[in-house]
Amino acid sequence: MRQQLLYSWILVREKPVFRSDLKTTFQRWPASWVWLMSLATWVWLFYSAFIAGGSVQMSHPSLVTMVYGSTDLTDFLIQLSASMLPWMLMVIAMMFPLLNTQVEHVAFSLPRSERAKGVLSFLSGYSLTWLAVGAGLQLLIAVIDMLLAGRSAIFKASLPAVAFLLAAAVVWWPQRIVWMAACGLRMPLRINTWKSHLDSFNYGMKKGFVCARTCWIPMFALMLAHHNLWTMALVTLVLIYERYLIPHESKLIGYAWLLIAAFFTGLALLSLGQGGEQAIPYCVPV
């Protein structure tokens, strides 16, 4: 364990971004652009939460309210896409930094002139998959809402804890190692202009599927926790740590999810004494 932590520190210290100028970094390590996109999203999220007077959590309007509250189909679609915005921001902020190997694969598979466009196509395909996953999870929340309607508020309050507990349990499921190994997936890309974009897009969608398969539960837990920024940041650090700094068969991440689950359980219990649903904090109160 101590050795593992020390070794992780060595890896961080050796990251190229800490040892070359920016221009070389971008040419040699195209993934640094993607990290910048993620960073910008984080800045925006924190900015809108603290400086622009928002909240550290964004809530999804429930699907049920959307269906009954919309005037027509267009209105419904607008509301639906608006409700996916926090989810997609979360994907950019949290998932993009995990794509180093794939972004490099796309960039170096293509001629220099096509690299940036190819990486963008890849990211679009990747985001599309996550968008579909997000919509599916919205639906799941609607179902859960319906099931829990009229029941004690404690059920609803403990949802994030349950989800993180589930995430932890999955870590010890043997199949997960195979899914983690699949993160390195590579696809052969054609280099002709439009075909290269099609292939990159395809590759992005596939990679999105592989990622969502291992990461959807913690992401879902965050959705249940109303995208609480502090929890998001913590989960991101855990994911980056797992992706780059420890062997793919390590179970460390399971303990992290257990800790977060324990934290949310505590919050849910705290809320027990407070009565009405309004008083129950879903997540970290600020």
Next chain:
Amino acid sequence: MRERKNVYELPPGDTTLEWYAKAVANMKSRPTTDPTSWNYQGAIHGFNAGNPFWAGAPPLPPESEQLEFWKRCQHSTWFFLPWHRMYLAYFEQIVLSVVVELGGPADWALPFWNYSDTTNPHALDIPPAFTDPQDGSNPLWIPGRVNNALTPYDVGLGSLNIVPFVGSIPQGFGGRETAFNHGGGPFGGLEQTPHNLVHVRIGGAMGNPQTAALDPIFWLHHANIDRLWQVWINMGGGRTNPSQASWLNYRFRFHDADRNKVSMSCEEVLDTRTILGGYTYQGVPAQAPQPMLMRAAAPAEAAMPLEVVAADNEVKPLGDGVTDLSLNLGSAQEKQKANLRTMARAVQVPQSAYLLFENITGKGVPPVYNVYLNLPNEKEMDEEYLAGSMGFFGIEEASTPGTHSDGSGIQYVLDVGPLLNKLRSQSNWDESKLSVRLMATGAMPEDASVSVGRISLYSE
């Protein structure tokens, strides 16, 4: 200090191989659950319960122990050389302890098979002690080997000319920078030739990492690969091991001869004289590694990667015979075309160029394939135009999603710079098209197949 000797130069009456055979037989009689058994040692490299070579192995150790100690071999990574050095060191310690137990010499050491020795007319043959089945009673023999002799192309030592240890395109001597990597991705220079080709040419158990270490010749092959690492270092001229702490401090876990769980870091295997009891190679001075003055300093900046100039994604599955394709250099960007033209004129300036084979997937042990560029005569396999040979070692595991594999297959990188520079000076050079021929050098076994996802040309 024990000396690992050339198996073909053992003096008459030498007992190294006799004791090796006795120890192997003894280890084969131990149950698979014993870390010092032949099966357990083989499974550290790779294991597949469904492979016929593993049929007699059960009962097996518990899943958790398998997960921790089995299927650990490192391929297509800068850990390839240090991991195998550790693996051999503990294996040798175990064999030595068995030899001593059986009353053998206390200075027993693993011999090496120098197949590249052109002064030895038998160098390409598997040493005779390993090939005579003696009605199946010879512990050094294993059924299923496809070839008992290598070809001169399998054992070329061109990779010793690669100066950087780390890299994929341009290729490094030792492999590319990765985390733990059981297989998949591009190989390092020495790993590709002779290492992979020797494995695949012998075939059978040797042709697949999941079974390779069950063949007693495996250990003599890898002793030679380990020796070549030392030979490379001794050549100097800027050849150094990686200085990154992430390489030096990476640890792998094994069992020692007393069955204790132990671990070793890459830094601990830089000098063979300090590994376990220490060893040297016959005929190779064991120079201490260059002092690392700048231990904590930043590693040298990786070279700018080369750019893709042409690619073909329509390659069909490779069969028994030949597969022809042509890389359309005309589809390259104008600038690159201009580059190629400049290259054509300035023949005296060597340009680096690599042929990359991506997403090579398949099953079983396909034969070695030769790659020719711009063959002038369709019928004649002129070695003048040979770009290199490919042995798809580890193809099955790398093609199947599993605990250590994403299923995208292996990659091959052939340095075609010198050949292209030569072709460019010829009258029939067509700067818009490069024809590539892949030719199987043996029969495709019934249970084997191979296909390539993309073939591309990278250039400066």
